[in-house]
Amino acid sequence: MKKWLAAASLALVPLVVVASEGGVHLDRAPNKLRDPEALQRGAQTFANYCLSCHGAVSMRYNRLQDLGLSEAQIKSNLMFASEKVGEPMRVAMAAADGKAWFGATPPDLSVIARARGADWLYTYLRTFYRDDSRPTGWNNLVFDKVGMPHVLWELQGQQVPVYETVKNHETGKEEQHLVSLKLEKPGLLTRVAEDGGFDQTDYDTRVADLVNYLVYMGEPAKVKREQIGYAVLLFLLFILVPISYFLKKEYWRDIH
Numbered sequence: 001m002k003k004w005l006a007a008a009s010l011a012l013v014p015l016v017v018v019a020s021e022g023g024v025h026l027d028r029a030p031n032k033l034r035d036p037e038a039l040q041r042g043a044q045t046f047a048n049y050c051l052s053c054h055g056a057v058s059m060r061y062n063r064l065q066d067l068g069l070s071e072a073q074i075k076s077n078l079m080f081a082s083e084k085v086g087e088p089m090r091v092a093m094a095a096a097d098g099k100a101w102f103g104a105t106p107p108d109l110s111v112i113a114r115a116r117g118a119d120w121l122y123t124y125l126r127t128f129y130r131d132d133s134r135p136t137g138w139n140n141l142v143f144d145k146v147g148m149p150h151v152l153w154e155l156q157g158q159q160v161p162v163y164e165t166v167k168n169h170e171t172g173k174e175e176q177h178l179v180s181l182k183l184e185k186p187g188l189l190t191r192v193a194e195d196g197g198f199d200q201t202d203y204d205t206r207v208a209d210l211v212n213y214l215v216y217m218g219e220p221a222k223v224k225r226e227q228i229g230y231a232v233l234l235f236l237l238f239i240l241v242p243i244s245y246f247l248k249k250e251y252w253r254d255i256h
Contacts, residue, residue, distance in 0.1 A: 024142050029122035032212040033223050036068045042213025043067065045206060047078040047089075049151050050109065053098055055091030058110035059217045062086050066220065102147040103135075113215040121214060125152065125207045126200075129159040129181050141181060156203045157187030 032038040043064055046056075061074050062085045069078075071085050082090060091098075091106070098105045113121060124142040128150035131139035136149035150156070159181040166177045183190065189203040216222075 024123065024127075026117075026119040026123045026142075027126070029118035029211050030208045031118075032208065033216055035212075038209045039067045039213050039216055040064075040069060041206070042209035042211070042216075043069075043078060045210045046109075046213055046217075047080065050210075051080065051089060052092045053102075053106040054109045056089040056110045056217055057108055059089045059220070060086055061089060063220055067216075104147055106148070109214060109217070111218045113211070114218040118211050118215050122207060122211045125210065126156070126204065127159075127181060128153065128156075129161050130184075131161075141178070152203075152207070153187065155187045155189045155206060156200070157183055157190050157198075158185040160184045 061079055061082065062071070064074050064078065065071065074085055079085070080092065082088075091108075093106075095105045116124075120142065124140060127141035128138050129141065130137065133139075134145065136147070138146070138148075138150040138153075140146040161178045162180045162182050163176040164179045165174050167174050183198045183200065186192075186198055187203065189200070189206060191199040191202065193199040
């Protein structure tokens with residue numbers, strides 16, 4: 001049961017304040033696309049907590065070798081729904097079961113980072129909170145009335161909403177507005193800070209690794225393409241431009 005629940009997707013943790021206009025401030029997601037170890041940890045979190053419900057059919061397991069993982073490591077630690085390392089990262093759950101459990105079939109996450117953005121995912125995964133009015137018992141600050149449960153709750157703990165009473169200038173009535181989230185029960189990755197509060201740095205790091213893997217998965221060749229682009233620019237600037245300049249001087253020498 002824990003496995004399929006762990007399938008849904010993302011969850012985040014720091015206190016995120018709701019803007020006065022109804023929008024939610026998105027926290028900046030750390031960029032670790034050039035950190036193979038962080039991407040490896042993100043891939044492991046994805047396989048353990050997301051892949052039971054969400055697939056990534058545009059990504060093949062053997063592509064993880066680009067992150068420094070051997071074929072044996074991939075088979076031993078990341079492959080739970082496939083047999084061959086060349087297969088796509090397919091979802092372990094049947095689409096009909098997903099629709100019955102969550103009200104809609106969980107989407108494929110191959111390009112979710114390109115569709116939503118890293119900051120949105122980073123904030124989304126850290127802003128789940130308890131809401132007994134929802135079928136799963138969870139809601140989300142970024143995605144109100146989300147159908148997905150908080151699959152990382154054991155790592156983060158349980159957050160509860162903090163409300164503020166605000167007077168509606170149009171109706172004159174007082175309304176309750178959700179302004180922030182408070183960690184009520186710590187999780188496995190929560191530490192007690194020196195001031196007696198909760199330090200969620202470890203959980204934020206785990207989420208950041210997961211988000212970076214989702215970004216990588218949406219465009220695995222991005223880093224290599226950028227490296228090639230920088231090399232081409234350096235070649236043009238320091239080699240081709242000087243050669244062109246001296247050729248120009250040589251061709252026009254007699255005229256001048």
